[in-house]
Amino acid sequence: IKAGGKFSECHFIEFMGCPGGCLGGGGQPIPTNAEIRAKRAEAIYAEEAGLPIRKSHENPHISYIYENFLTDGPCSHLSHKLLHTSYVKRGKYIA
Structure with missing residues (x-):
């Protein structure tokens, strides 16, 4: 960004690899571990089960x-x- 080029006009660039997908990634409550990610996934599947289009x-x-x-x-x-x-x-x- 400092060197110029196509990224010099950017205000913010985010790069991340999320353990457990988005369930363990940025923007999620901290702290996280495998048990917490499993509980989040369980909650998402339970919520999704009642949707008309899954x-x-x-x-x-x-x-x-x-x-x-x-x-x-x-x-x-x-x-x-x-x-x-x-x-x-x-x-x-x-x-």
Whole structure:
């Protein structure tokens, strides 16, 4: 950021790897350990159990997107390009 380039206009850049996914990551109450993360996951699954749409492939809005925009299907090159992400191990500092 200090050196300029494309990141010089950023106000904030966040990089993180969350143990246990978002259940153990930034923004969660501290402290956390495996038992606490397991309890959080249990609470999320219990809350989700009563929802009318629980799986993304059963969501009519997602079906609409695939039927009208990503017509090659969920495993197509375009859907992968637009909807998937990848992770790269980074060092302590960005150079």
